[in-house]
Amino acid sequence: MKKIEIVYKEILYQAIEKKNYTFKQSELSKKLGFSLSTINLAVKKLEKMNAVKINKMNFKVIDTKKILYLWASIRNIEKDIIYQTRAEMPVREIEKNLPNITYAAYSAYKYKFRDVPADYSEVYVYADEEELEEIKKRFPQNEKNPNLFVLKKSSSLYLKTGTTAQIFVDLWNLRQWYASDFLKALEQRIAERVKTE
Structure with missing residues (x-):
């Protein structure tokens, strides 16, 4: 970043x-x-x-x-990907088996707002080097179509789910069709909170 x-x-x-x-x-x-x-x-x-x-x-x-x-x-989210792999398990299981990371994109929205505007099949997380090594142990390299993406964690991440703005910009930069469902829902939440003069 x-x-x-x-x-x-x-x-x-x-x-x-x-x-x-x-x-x-x-x-x-x-x-x-x-x-x-x-x-x-x-x-x-x-x-x-x-x-x-x-x-x-x-x-x-x-x-x-x-x-x-x-x-x-x-924002260029692809530039921040430091590891990607295929985990042959449902998204919920992937999320449950991750170490102490910061959730991003779909998972971050889900945990922050306790809501899921659409089904999703990829998990994005932020991790530092130590967390990345643990992720690699739990989710070894698999060359198939990836569904777990690890993004480089900056020292300025705040919460377990990241900030609302971080979730928004990450979703904005994802290609999956359901990212737009998450974005629409998040735009409504943000509109209720922010000031525009």
Whole structure:
């Protein structure tokens, strides 16, 4: 995941999950461990598209959806796949047999919202190197059509199911037809929570 994506992820996490719409660039820089110029570049892009309003001491999110769609459009989920295999078992069993990982996409939606808008047959998760080794032991390499995808975990993942915005952008980038059912349901949930001036 690119640094600019992590900046958008943090802004969206605060706006959607915490209902915090006001930020200081210096605080984001310190929290994420990125240079002020990286934060400034990300925020300037958002200002250009009228998603944030920059004030003297801070900036304010004025259109969360624009930020969400921008991030979704630049996200490349395939680039983050570090392992994929075929597990000859139902999705529910795959999920149950995973080590302590962060769920992504369909599974993340299911566990976060206790809902499944459509049946799905692939499991996406985020894992670090240690978790990946355990996954490989439990789900050895199989060259058949993969149904378990492990994505590189960034240090900025938050919850067992990831953030709402992370789930959205990951679903946005999946090719399976049922991703659109999950996206529609998630868009409704987000619309109920976010601010658009």
